[in-house]
Amino acid sequence: MLAERGVRATFFVVGSGVEQYPDVVRDIVANGHELANHSWSHKDMTKMSAEQVRAELLDTEAIVQSIVPTATTRPFFRAPFGYVNETVQRVAGEEGFYIVDWTIDSLDWLEGIRPDEVRWTVARGLRPGAIIVQHGSSEASLAALPEILDLLAQEGYEAVTLSELLQP
Structure with a gap:
């Protein structure tokens, strides 16, 4: 529907969903849209350690690149539910992500x-x-x-x- 109207959008993808539906990500990229990171599990990341937050981001990036090698979820990240704390902010920044809400x-x-x-x-x-x-x-x-x-x-x-x- 977006392509029919010449509209491009940013899709925040959840890594586990990408793993389950790889063709959706291929279609998003093929239609000229932008990908962004929305974590691996879509769980409250403020309750995670720095290592867990990093894994959520990097595992999502890795699955996207394994499906479409030229694609990336950087530089944008939206935390599940919009929940962010200092740890999420710090790790996202260290990994090259800007946190974007709505x-x-x-x-x-x-x-x-x-x-x-x-x-x-x-x-x-x-x-x-x-x-x-x-x-x-x-x-x-x-x-x-x-x-x-x-x-x-x-x-x-x-x-x-x-x-x-x-x-x-």
Whole structure:
């Protein structure tokens, strides 16, 4: 759907999901999208040791590169649930990652949420430079995506990757 509209996005991938669905990562890269790191296990990393945090990041990077050798999840990392502490910040930085959160939570992870609710949630938070978090596993989010893309265009916004958004 994104490719049909000429839209590129950043996909934060969970390493265990990449391992389970390698073709999804191949498709993301083949369609010109950007990958970013979302940990290996999608667990609260603030409860992990520095070594465990490092493994979460590096194992995800390794599985991505084993599937698409030219791909990387660097330089962006989003911690599961947005939970970050000093250890997560330090280790992410040591491994070459910038921690990126979101400015709009589409709430598409809520059980029973409808596509119109996802669209409304995104619409009310739109501002220049907004970073929208949506989940590919959410049927409501996927159903709302065409209307969200239409809304962005109507409001004069352009959907871009994080690298494009954050370039100096």
